[in-house]
Amino acid sequence: MAKLQDITSPMTSLERRATFSLASIYALRMLGLFMILPVLSLFSEQLEGATPLLIGLAISIYGLSQALLQIPFGLLSDRFGRKKIIIIGLILFSAGSLVAAVSTTIYGVLLGRALQGCGAIAAAIMALLADLTQEVHRTKAMATIGASIGISFGVAITLGPVLAAYIGIQGIFYLTAILAVIAIFVVLFIVPNPQKSIVHCDAEVVPTQIKHVLKNTDLLRLNYGIFILHLILTASFVVLPLLIREAGLDAERHWQVYLPILITSMAVIIPFIILAEKKRQMKKVFIGAILTLVIANFSLSYFYENLTLLIGLLWLFFCGFNLLEATLPSLISKTAPGDLKGTAMGAYSSSQFMGAFLGGVTGGWLYGEYGAQAVFLCTGIAAASWVLVALFMRTPCYLANLLISLETVDNEQASQFSHELLAIDGIAEARLHFEENTAYLKVDNQVLNKMHLQELLSRWSKE
16 A cells, blocks of 8 residues: 655665755855855955944845745745746845945945845755655755755855955855856756655645744754854854954964864864764753853953964854754754654744844944954853753654655555554654655664564555
8 A cells, every 4th residue: 555665775866966966056055155254344344334233234134034035935936846946046146146246335235145145045955855855865865965054164164264365255256146156057957857846844844834833842942042053153253353363363364263173173073973962962962062152252252362262262162063053953853743844944944044143233233332342242141041941951852754655545544554653663753644645753763673664664565
């Protein structure tokens, strides 16, 4: 009655092509967004009308557009086609980059950055990825895109100061427009065309599920966390480049700070990720990472004038930041039921972008009115509030998502199939969605008897 694939099968060549091409589109877009982060405040004297508040707003206003439009863009992709919406988003992103590139005033840059954010294609990309991958490989494919985001952030933070020294802010915006055009060609000529597009509960926001996500206090705590994390990041980068320059390091040499910090901080967090995931100490590691942000930000408020201490505390900040960036999506995946994951991730992403927006505004205003110390005191208080929220989170269940393919069966068969699934060691939850032809499982990979599961799937595929 049900046709189910081999859970141990590798990705097909088409799936690999879809995964890496879509990851490259995501990376090209994020590279363009983030390259401006470490340099805009440094080169603001070139822009007429620039004030600390407007600079902070220019750094972060893309987040407001993203937060408002990413869910509508995802829903539009269901109706009008994934590729069409992605291309429209990339055109908007490229247009915004060009508007910012030709602007000589801060207001033009504001308009360009807001228009960049209107290219909110993340949800459409994830939906297209779900269309192009088998259920059993979808989580792996999404993780690949997640990794591309982290890599593009690190490259952008390092590359931004180098490029700005040679081609200026306008040059960076022109380059960003070119990267968006390259991404359009990738969509047109490299990304495969899906045979059909349907709504995937693990990859897309389902409007009827939003109320269930907003009622889940554990998910709300995680949404608050990503909101605070990106508020802190954006507020900090309104002032950090200026402080590094004032402490004695020229702008074109800032990459010498960012590159070693990012590489070494990533190396340092690996044992903690293993401790959190493999040794199942997630909550302790998670709260420890937030406390690291508290210490780094409060310390920066007093020692930002000393270059050595500034670099050391920035390294400490990125240790905490990178660890939290790695664990928060994992916690969302563990916490949300499998068939609510797409909606949960939509709310999570909206919280992230809104945090980035408010961080730039808050950081710019505080710096203009009260100075750098006030910015870091504010971010330290924000991180401390997150500690209080995180202390009351429940210890996460160490369950992974596993999707398997189904054919339509009647209710009696569904009940029997669910019962047999839940009888297998390591399967904690099974939700069957026959309109998607998908079963969403929550499994404990340390306990799951994959051989028994495969035997069950093989037997049902023959019935």
